[in-house]
Amino acid sequence: MARSLLLPTMAVSVSDITRYLRQLMESDEVLQDVWVEGEVSNLARPVSGHIYFSIKDASASLKCVIWKSNALRIKVPLQNGMAVEAHGYISVYEPAGQYQLYVDTLRPAGEGYLYQEFVRLKARLEEEGLFSPERKRPIPARPQRIGIVTSATGAALQDMLNTLGRRYPLAEVVLAPAAVQGTEAPTELVAALQALNRLEGVDVILIGRGGGSLEDLWAFNDERVVRAVAASRVPVIAGVGHETDFTLTDFAADLRAPTPTGAAVQATPDIADLKLELLAAQNRLASALEDRLSYERSVLDGLMHRLQGVSPLRSILNDRQRLDDLWLRLERGLGHGLSLRRARLTGAEERLRSLNPLAVLERGYAVVRQANGVVVTRVGQVAAGQDLTVRVSDGEFDTRVNGAQKNE
């Protein structure tokens, strides 16, 4: 302080020193991430939704604040006198010059121990490979039989049944009821899991319960339950508590869902999607047939075309034409032949007429016949006194031979 003798030190403002203190605290690692244990007192819940209180022990007290956003998440029902463990960071509320714990997580005292146990067991089972991804089995897309392990009276069961009934009413549910909290819960959960595994045809098992305190959910961190889940022959979907709750059952399950309802969703397809799929399948079926038919039609068209090329109809038509042709030619040929013949006939008639003996008779010749009709051409055929018939052009007359002499 030698300097102060020469020149008085400048005073800093309250704001500056307070800000300095705040920065000091906020740069301290211990103060920024700390669990503090104590008893709740001076609890105040103004309408703002923020929560103000102190935690104290026999010799000290610490102001605490929980902002509304965190207050909504914290499920512990705070009361004065309650022993709690609060987590958060310590800083200064400058207007009041007051340091306080800004709480983000809070749990009943004693859960710290549970948590330690949780972490230890998790590490051990993890090392054993109980949670390894290779162990995870696929969840069947369309389970026919769904096993449920939960309390028969809990809201979780109703949530799951409602969801399953709405999304996938084709399924059959087999409920294996079990206590989900309390000392009996682990053995009952294990027995229920094993019973469902003994049944034939269970495609998937949903195990879960509604939200609660860490202690309420503790059965799902029990080593026996976790091992039974891991050993299940049937794939298991876990939906324990709320989205922020993680249990060892979640890690051991083949699939973790945030809630029981979420587990039911993850186990099933949605009926609306199924209807769309069905429609798509029907369309594919119809267009497969349509494609096939139009292919056949085009093949048939091709065949028809080729068939027409080789059709006997064409040669029949050809033949008919040839026949007509022949017929015409025949008719023509025939006509020609006829007139030829007719001409020939006329000529013949002329000639015949010129040869007609009657024509000769016209010219003065006569035909002489014996009584027996034989034509007389030689003198030797007749004798005197013989009756003969003489034919001239317009008739006959009878005559008698007087004598006959032969030309020398």
Added chain:
Amino acid sequence: MSDEPKPVDSLTYEQAVAEMETIIQQMEGSQLDLESSLALFERGQALAARCSSLLAQAELKVRQLTGQEIAGLQEEER
């Protein structure tokens, strides 16, 4: 796949959907004669109708195991 087709009404939704998928693939493969294709189409339509009616009529069935079943005292059923 069974050789002789089961009556459509005896099939579960899953079985019907699976068979329909097979049929569509066979038809799209187009290695069949036309008559078989038509027969497959008819079968596919019947399967689709089966699926539709199953979806329309479905109601979630719930059965609760008895204490004995859970304790495993009873012999395994089915």
